[in-house]
Amino acid sequence: MESDISNLGVPEESEEALKAEEAIKEAHEETKVVVIFPARNEERTIGQCIEMVKKSKYHPTVIVADGYSTDNTRDVAEEVGAKVVVSPRRIHPGKGLAMKTGLKVALEENPDIVLFIDSDLENLTSEWVDMLIDGILLDGFDMTRGSYYRAITDAPVTKLVAKRLLWVFFPEISHFDQPLTGEVAAKTEVWKELLKKELPDGWGIDVTMLIETEMMGYRVKEVYLGYKQHRSYRRYSEDPGKLGKMAEQVAIAILKLAKKHGRIDNIDEIQA
Ligand SMILES: Nc1nc2c(ncn2[C@@H]2O[C@H](COP(=O)(O)OP(=O)(O)OP(=O)(O)O)[C@@H](O)[C@H]2O)c(=O)[nH]1
Numbered sequence: 001m002e003s004d005i006s007n008l009g010v011p012e013e014s015e016e017a018l019k020a021e022e023a024i025k026e027a028h029e030e031t032k033v034v035v036i037f038p039a040r041n042e043e044r045t046i047g048q049c050i051e052m053v054k055k056s057k058y059h060p061t062v063i064v065a066d067g068y069s070t071d072n073t074r075d076v077a078e079e080v081g082a083k084v085v086v087s088p089r090r091i092h093p094g095k096g097l098a099m100k101t102g103l104k105v106a107l108e109e110n111p112d113i114v115l116f117i118d119s120d121l122e123n124l125t126s127e128w129v130d131m132l133i134d135g136i137l138l139d140g141f142d143m144t145r146g147s148y149y150r151a152i153t154d155a156p157v158t159k160l161v162a163k164r165l166l167w168v169f170f171p172e173i174s175h176f177d178q179p180l181t182g183e184v185a186a187k188t189e190v191w192k193e194l195l196k197k198e199l200p201d202g203w204g205i206d207v208t209m210l211i212e213t214e215m216m217g218y219r220v221k222e223v224y225l226g227y228k229q230h231r232s233y234r235r236y237s238e239d240p241g242k243l244g245k246m247a248e249q250v251a252i253a254i255l256k257l258a259k260k261h262g263r264i265d266n267i268d269e270i271q272a
C-alpha cells in the first residue's frame with residue numbers, strides 16, 4: 001500500500017526547511033567557480049565537456065589549459081566559450097605545467113572554488129561539478145576529489161604504483177581510491193598554498209597535490225561520481241607500456257615527498 005503523508009499534519013515545508021533551501025540557493029548564486037580543463041589534443045571531447053560543466057548549478061567559467069595541441073582543441077574550446085591559456089613551455093608530458101598555468105590565470109578572477117576536470121571524458125555530466133562543489137560548500141571540506149567505477153583493466157598506474165607507494169610512505173593517505181584522479185575541487189586558499197610548494201610539471205602533479213594538501217592538514221574528501229569513461233584508456237589498454245613515463249613520474253613524485261616529509265626510512269620497515 002502506498003503511504004499518504006499529505007494528511008498527517010506535517011507542514012509540507014517548514015519555515016526552517018525553506019530558510020535552508022534559500023541559503024543553499026544563495027550559496028549557488030554567490031559562489032564563484034572556475035573549472036580548468038588541462039588538454040592536449042582533445043578536440044573530440046573538449047567541446048562536449050565544456051558544455052556539460054556550464055550546465056552546473058554553480059555556473060562556472062571555464063579555462064582550457066592547453067599543452068600545444070596539434071589538433072583543433074583550442075578552436076573548439078573557444079567556440080563554446082572557454083578561455084584558452086597555453087603553457088609557457090612546450091614540454092611533454094606537461095599536465096602539471098598546464099595545471100599550474102591555468103590555476104594562476106583562474107586565481108586572477110578571484111574565485112571561491114577552482115575545479116580541475118580531465119578533458120578526455122566521454123560521460124561527464126554537470127552533476128560531477130555539482131557533487132564536487134557541494135562537498136565543499138555544503139559538507140565543509142577543503143578539497144573534494146572524484147572517485148569512480150572504471151573498467152577493470154583501467155588505471156594500472158593508480159593500482160600498481162600510486163596506491164602501493166602511498167601505503168609504504170604515507171599510510172594515512174592510502175585509503176584514497178583514486179589518488180591520481182583528474183577531477184579535483186578546492187577552495188582558493190588551498191590552491192594558493194599549493195602554488196607555494198614545488199609542484200611537478202608532468203604526471204607527478206596530481207599525487208603531489210594530494211599529499212601536500214593532506215600534509216597541510218586540510219580536510220579532503222573523495223566523492224563517488226559513478227562510472228568513468230575516458231578516451232586515454234583506449235590509447236593504452238592494448239599496451240600498458242605506454243604508461244611507463246606516467247608510472248615513473250608518479251613514483252618519483254611520491255619518493256621525493258617521502259624524503260621531504262621524513263618518511264623515506266619507512267622502507268626499512270617493509271618486507272620485500
Ligand atoms: N596541457 C596538457 N594537458 C595534458 C598533457 N598530457 C595530458 N593532458 C591532459 O590531462 C588530462 C589527463 O590525461 P590522460 O591522458 O587522460 O590521463 P589520465 O586519464 O589522467 O590517466 P589514466 O587514467 O592513466 O589514463 C587530459 O585532459 C589530457 O588532455 C600535456 O602534456 N599538456
Ligand SMILES: [Mg+2]
Binds near residue numbers: 118120231232233
Ligand atoms: Mg584519461
